[in-house]
Amino acid sequence: MALEPQDVQRAAHLARLGLDDNDADRYVDDLTRILEMADQLQAVDTDGVAPLAHPLDATQRLRADEVTETDQRERFQRNAPAVENGLYLVPRVVE
Amino acid sequence: MHDMTLTELARALEAGEFTSRQLTESLLERIEHLDGELNSFISVTAEQALAAADAADDARTRGEAGPLTGLPLALKDIFCTEGVKTSCGSKMLDNFIAPYDANVVEKLKAAGTVSLGKTNMDEFAMGSSNENSHYGPVKNPWDLSAVPGGSSGGSAAAVAAGLVPAALGTDTGGSIRQPAAFCGITGLKPTYGRVSRYGMVAYASSLDQAGPMARTAEDCALLLSAIAGHDLRDSTSVARGVPDYRAELGTSLSGLKIGLPKEYFGDGLDPAVESAIREAVKVYESLGATVQEVSLPHTHHAIPAYYVIAPAEASSNLSRYDGVRFGHRCDAPKDLEDLYKRSRAEGFGDEVKRRILIGTHTLSEGFFDAYYKKAQQVRRLIRQDFMDAFEEVDVLMGPSTPTPAFDLGANKDPVSMYLQDIYTIAINLAGIPGISVPAGNVDGRPVGLQILGPHFAESQLLNVAHQFQQVTDWHQQRPAFGKENA
Amino acid sequence: MMQWETVIGLEVHVQLATRSKIFSGASTAFGAEPNSQACAVDLGMPGVLPVLNESAVAMAVQFGLGIDAEIPEVSIFDRKNYFYPDLPKGYQTSQMYHPIVGPGEVEITLDDGETKRIRVHHAHLEEDAGKSLHEDFHGMTGVDLNRAGTPLLEIVSEPDMRSAKEAAAYLKAIHSIVTYLGISDGNMAEGSMRCDVNVSVRPKGQEAFGTRAEIKNVNSFRFVERAIAFEVERQVELLEDGGKVVQETRLYDPDADETRSMRTKEEANDYRYFPCPDLLPVVLDDAYVDHLRTSLPELPAEKRARFQSELGLSAYDAGVLSATRAMADFFEGVKDVCGDAKLAANWVQGEFAGRLNKEGLDIASSPVSATQLGELVARVKDETINGKAAKQVFAALWDGEGDSADAIIEAKGLKQVTDTGAIEAMIDQVIADSPVQVAQYRDAEPDKRGKMIGYFVGQVMKASRGTANPQQVNGLLKEKLDALC
Known part of the structure; x- marks a missing residue:
């Protein structure tokens, strides 16, 4: 399936990846060929085949409802680019 | 000592031939001299290593040494290590000091091992050549103009070059087995869920699995016993006992039924690689195994299925790198969207962006059924191929890769790079274990034999590989690189 | 339109x-x-x-x-x-x-x-x-x-x-x-x-x-x-x-x-x-x-139905009292102590809910517990106190003047007087003290006298400091006044 630059820009926007027009053009060709490869799947007869999300047929284990974590804010926020009063800072969000 | 296996080193430490500190110092020195050229490490943690070595020596003095106490190894830089940079090969995490240890790291520390550092890798484990690292490509010690394979290329090269006797890697589509093959070492991808993924930076969660990379199957067995097991913090980890894999290595192969998938010997396979693999199979026949051809009819759909499923999961897994709580943040973002877009554009490399874009596109409205759902259906058919084959035979054998290591820069085109994983990728989709063992050499570059088994057949795979290594010496061959520093 | x-x-x-x-x-x-x-x-x-x-x-x-x-x-x-x-x-x-x-x-x-x-x-x-x-x-x-x-x-x-x-x-x-x-x-x-x-x-x-x-x-x-x-x-x-x-x-x-x-x-x-x-x-x-099903508590709809069928409450009362679990639990607590569902329903919805509302409190922060209110209602039911006194007791409980209704009744002397002799003595005194009103009563048409008796009841209740049983007072007064006519 051939992609247009705006398809790439749309995906880039959804993924919040900044791409300039040159980047987008470059990716159009790569992505088109990757999708052409993926399109080979259409040839496989999958009628009545259930999708497989996990390789093992296992089921979810449940965790006891216990508080096991302690406050590690200071440790975690050492990796944070901008914090104040214990809050992570981001450019003003307009509601 | 840099040529010795983990098992030999363990014996020597036990016998007091040298201490863990001496061993660690010697290897750190070797890394210092040789890794400038190889580039197999992103971080060398000499100080912590020496402290761990001293602690191991003390434990031995107190009579508290276990089978792994004092043994040096390296960790792919995808495993979180408390207080140490965990970059995942990305600029995005160049400033990330993990505040916790991955489950496997905890286990290896508890077992008394000595980590020398964090090895280089393709960014976020996306690649088959280690050329996608923010920290530059890794060279193959067998031939410095060749790639070591990827994404665990740093781990493979470091082990092959004698910088460290063993390392941990991860394998999402062949990232342990393919570099093991290219670098002439032994690498095991365990069954999905055998080893906890907790603290291992995620690429494609339903495919990722950690495993050992070492010089022998026996060493892989030793390491797997240490890192495998149920972890309450990973819902996909399996509650199942962990055998002493090394203790199960003695079984005779008489009567072993080997299947050769005909799809693994078709077009695209280098004839020299094919003949090496067929020679290896003859060795097995001489050990009493029987060989038959089998078919895995959906083999050729594995790469397309993988390149839908893995990028889809990755596009979601990598959304957390947004410049807010950790990782790279662009300078002076003018608004929220600018913060996201610029931080991510600057922090991620080309291949990572490509996969995020593919995954985002195939999951989006109007494409989901045609790509993602279809790929998951094909995934079931691929798994079924293996289940059917294992009704007939005990293990499958074939080449790990279609060619020996290719030259740096040889695969500029992403699709031709993806096709390198033709023999390894289906194994991750099916969740079964696979091991690559050295089985030949073509023009100075190693060839890997891949052995596959049903879910949780690690004991059998390791034994089948081990028996081969009892009668062949491919695993004992060493590259010329670094010999003068012996 | x-x-x-x-x-x-x-x-x-x-x-x-x-x-x-x-x-x-x-x-x-x-x-x-x-x-x-x-x-x-x-x-x-x-x-x-x-x-x-x-x-x-x-x-x-x-x-x-x-x-x-x-x-x-x-x-x-x-x-x-x-x-x-x-x-x-x-x-x-x-x-x-x-x-x-x-x-x-x-x-x-x-x-x-x-x-x-x-x-x-x-x-x-x-x-x-x-x-x-x-x-x-x-x-x-x-x-x-x-x-x-x-x-x-x-x-x-x-x-x-x-x-x-x-x-x-x-x-x-x-x-x-x-x-x-x-x-x-x-x-x-x-x-x-x-x-x-x-x-x-x-x-x-x-x-x-x-x-x-x-x-x-x-x-x-x-x-x-x-x-x-x-x-x-x-x-x-x-x-x-x-x-x-x-x-x-x-x-x-x-x-x-x-x-x-x-x-x-x-x-x-x-x-x-x-x-x-x-x-x-x-x-x-x-x-x-199934395990979760069997351990499920009674839910509002079931409770509402039971309040009507078993306790004989009206649909309206059952709805109000089952609206929240706190309300239902409180009501059932009062009812269990006093043994009278209708009386309990009236008190919980009336005096109790009114006071909560006035103070802007929820049930959890009420100063009066279900047991305390139940004991109070029990004293109304067994006629130890009359309605008017009960309201006084409730206010005292709310303000923390005592731990139980009985203690407050005792301390304030609010126990209802049902001794006929004592009430008759009070009535006789009131009649003796009210010659003008007695004369008016006597001169009135018999069908107007019913209204006029209120004055005498009030005086007797006042004399008893609210503790006389109002029904008794009414009956005895009527007898005595009519005997004078």
């Missing part, structure tokens, strides 16, 4: 009362220091993984059983992908295609006492987001992720409601079910229960639905009614002026009492749902579901 019909569907988000988060061991307690309860999993740090909380699952299933819903054997968590600062992983773990609770029904009671069944499409588990704080940090927004990962049950109704009142009644019914089950504190002020309201209008008689607007994050019963009222009026006006309703997300502003379009966030969203590879299918077997 065209007649319009309103069509309403609600998505109610209920915070489940688990101790820890849905996928991590961090505390869910309200009001902690920012980010002090956001662990590595809640922060979406590299490599960490979710593990599902068993209480969240049990609570969701209990809700399902409480609304007679199907509980599917398998439910699956999906990822809903979008970027926002309060969403650390860049996706919300939710259940898009295989929710934990299937179709069910909720009965609502309207003001006229009529009931109506509202269908629930499904309910699913998901994780809550953090909070963005917009006070000024040098022009930046602060993000607190303590709430991130708190378990939510999202209850999605069918578009079965036809008025703002029905919507409010439905929300109250959900509130009452979840608080009865003890699966949520139902505290709307703290955001434990919030709802999104889908509103559309259509010409009466038309089958097809009109275009709907979604009003996000309404957080009180009153606001739900007002937001809908405003929105219906807006849509009808728009349509009558020849305009069209746009499908959009709107926000209710309680201060302005209006809904406003949220155009800024209304870009083309594509959430790219897919099954979460870090979580496996949740499989609930029959034994598990």
Whole structure:
């Protein structure tokens, strides 16, 4: 399936990846060929085949409802680019 | 000592031939001299290593040494290590000091091992050549103009070059087995869920699995016993006992039924690689195994299925790198969207962006059924191929890769790079274990034999590989690189 | 003039009362220091993984059983992908295609006492987001992720409601079910229960639905009614002026009492749902579901029915007293102590509820316990005190003047006097002291005398400091006065 630059820009926007027009053009060709490869799947007869999300047929284990974590804010926020009063800072969000 | 296996080193430490500190110092020195050229490490943690070595020596003095106490190894830089940079090969995490240890790291520390550092890798484990690292490509010690394979290329090269006797890697589509093959070492991808993924930076969660990379199957067995097991913090980890894999290595192969998938010997396979693999199979026949051809009819759909499923999961897994709580943040973002877009554009490399874009596109409205759902259906058919084959035979054998290591820069085109994983990728989709063992050499570059088994057949795979290594010496061959520093 | 019909569907988000988060061991307690309860999993740090909380699952299933819903054997968590600062992983773990609770029904009671069944499409588990704080940090927004990962049950109704009142009644019914089950504190002020309201209008008689607007994050019963009222009026006006309703997300502003379009966030969203590879299918077997079913407490509808059939309460009283679990438990406590359901119902709804209301308190913070009130009502029932004295005792209990009704009755000497001799003596005294009134009584027409007796009763009660039995006083007075005629 051939992609247009705006398809790439749309995906880039959804993924919040900044791409300039040159980047987008470059990716159009790569992505088109990757999708052409993926399109080979259409040839496989999958009628009545259930999708497989996990390789093992296992089921979810449940965790006891216990508080096991302690406050590690200071440790975690050492990796944070901008914090104040214990809050992570981001450019003003307009509601 | 840099040529010795983990098992030999363990014996020597036990016998007091040298201490863990001496061993660690010697290897750190070797890394210092040789890794400038190889580039197999992103971080060398000499100080912590020496402290761990001293602690191991003390434990031995107190009579508290276990089978792994004092043994040096390296960790792919995808495993979180408390207080140490965990970059995942990305600029995005160049400033990330993990505040916790991955489950496997905890286990290896508890077992008394000595980590020398964090090895280089393709960014976020996306690649088959280690050329996608923010920290530059890794060279193959067998031939410095060749790639070591990827994404665990740093781990493979470091082990092959004698910088460290063993390392941990991860394998999402062949990232342990393919570099093991290219670098002439032994690498095991365990069954999905055998080893906890907790603290291992995620690429494609339903495919990722950690495993050992070492010089022998026996060493892989030793390491797997240490890192495998149920972890309450990973819902996909399996509650199942962990055998002493090394203790199960003695079984005779008489009567072993080997299947050769005909799809693994078709077009695209280098004839020299094919003949090496067929020679290896003859060795097995001489050990009493029987060989038959089998078919895995959906083999050729594995790469397309993988390149839908893995990028889809990755596009979601990598959304957390947004410049807010950790990782790279662009300078002076003018608004929220600018913060996201610029931080991510600057922090991620080309291949990572490509996969995020593919995954985002195939999951989006109007494409989901045609790509993602279809790929998951094909995934079931691929798994079924293996289940059917294992009704007939005990293990499958074939080449790990279609060619020996290719030259740096040889695969500029992403699709031709993806096709390198033709023999390894289906194994991750099916969740079964696979091991690559050295089985030949073509023009100075190693060839890997891949052995596959049903879910949780690690004991059998390791034994089948081990028996081969009892009668062949491919695993004992060493590259010329670094010999003068012996 | 065209007649319009309103069509309403609600998505109610209920915070489940688990101790820890849905996928991590961090505390869910309200009001902690920012980010002090956001662990590595809640922060979406590299490599960490979710593990599902068993209480969240049990609570969701209990809700399902409480609304007679199907509980599917398998439910699956999906990822809903979008970027926002309060969403650390860049996706919300939710259940898009295989929710934990299937179709069910909720009965609502309207003001006229009529009931109506509202269908629930499904309910699913998901994780809550953090909070963005917009006070000024040098022009930046602060993000607190303590709430991130708190378990939510999202209850999605069918578009079965036809008025703002029905919507409010439905929300109250959900509130009452979840608080009865003890699966949520139902505290709307703290955001434990919030709802999104889908509103559309259509010409009466038309089958097809009109275009709907979604009003996000309404957080009180009153606001739900007002937001809908405003929105219906807006849509009808728009349509009558020849305009069209746009499908959009709107926000209710309680201060302005209006809904406003949220155009800024209304870009083309594509959430790219897919099954979460870090979580496996949740499989609930029959034994598990049956176990939860047998341990289910009595729910509001059952309680209401029992209050009517077993206790003989009116439909209205049964409805009021079963509206919240706290109210029902209090009422049943009073009833058990005093042994008279109707008397208990009158006291709980009358004096007790009135006082709570006046002081702006809820039942949990009432200074008078159910046992204390029960003992008081018991003294009314056995005629130890009369009604007037009982009110005094209640006020004294409320103000903490004594621990029990008996102690206060004793201390204040409020015990009802039923000794005929003592009452007769008081009556004789009053008659002797009131010659003018006695003369008036005697001169009046016999059919006017009934009214005039009130004066004498009042005097006798006053003389007894309220402790005389009023019925007795009445009877004896009548006898004595008539004897004088």
